[in-house]
Amino acid sequence: MLGAMCRFAKLQFVGPCVLFVVTLTAECAAFALAAAPSSEALWYLNLQLFGLFQSTHYVLNAYVDIAYFQLLCIALPLFVVASYGLFRKRPLALAIASNLSCVYAAFLLYTAFTSSALSAASLDSVTVSTTPVFLTGFVLFGCSLLSLMVSHISYVGLLRRATHARQPSHVLGHPDARRGHPLLRGTD
Numbered sequence: 538m539l540g541a542m543c544r545f546a547k548l549q550f551v552g553p554c555v556l557f558v559v560t561l562t563a564e565c566a567a568f569a570l571a572a573a574p575s576s577e578a579l580w581y582l583n584l585q586l587f588g589l590f591q592s593t594h595y596v597l598n599a600y601v602d603i604a605y606f607q608l609l610c611i612a613l614p615l616f617v618v619a620s621y622g623l624f625r626k627r628p629l630a631l632a633i634a635s636n637l638s639c640v641y642a643a644f645l646l647y648t649a650f651t652s653s654a655l656s657a658a659s660l661d662s663v664t665v666s667t668t669p670v671f672l673t674g675f676v677l678f679g680c681s682l683l684s685l686m687v688s689h690i691s692y693v694g695l696l697r698r699a700t701h702a703r704q705p706s707h708v709l710g711h712p713d714a715r716r717g718h719p720l721l722r723g724t725d
Contacts, residue, residue: 546623549684549688552639559587563583615634628695638681645677
């Protein structure tokens with residue numbers, strides 16, 4: 538079990554790690570923009586590159602009004618669980634973190650798509666390029682999807698090996714039946 542986990546553990550860790558780093562960067566950019574609101578580069582980072590975190594903040598803020606909620610309550614716990622699973626060799630913890638990071642990345646994309654559709658419907662004359670926003674979202678989703686797929690493939694392999702190991706060799710009709718059971722070895 539641990540041998541199979543060691544091969545794919547780093548790939549499972551990619552999704553939660555990238556999600557944490559990008560969320561941390563987005564929160565740092567928002568904090569820097571609050572400190573220096575006249576910086577054009579910070580406005581570009583916040584609106585264009587990390588705009589999907591802003592639209593998700595507006596959606597989540599309707600339910601939970603906690604500062605840095607996406608970082609402290611979503612990305613950081615996923616990263617901690619994934620780190621625990623990687624360093625303590627706990628495949629279930631790593632799989633849970635990779636699956637939930639994919640769910641959160643899909644939620645980020647969903648809120649970015651729906652908020653851009655709403656703004657496009659209400660402001661026809663204003664055109665804003667959202668290519669960097671969706672590029673950031675698809676990179677997050679792609680890394681998280683890779684982690685999700687690797688965790689599922691490794692667990693399916695683990696289940697297949699477990700079911701093959703549980704098949705007793707002393708069952709009659711099995712090719713190794715005569716070699717497996719001491720009473721059947723000498724009866725030819």
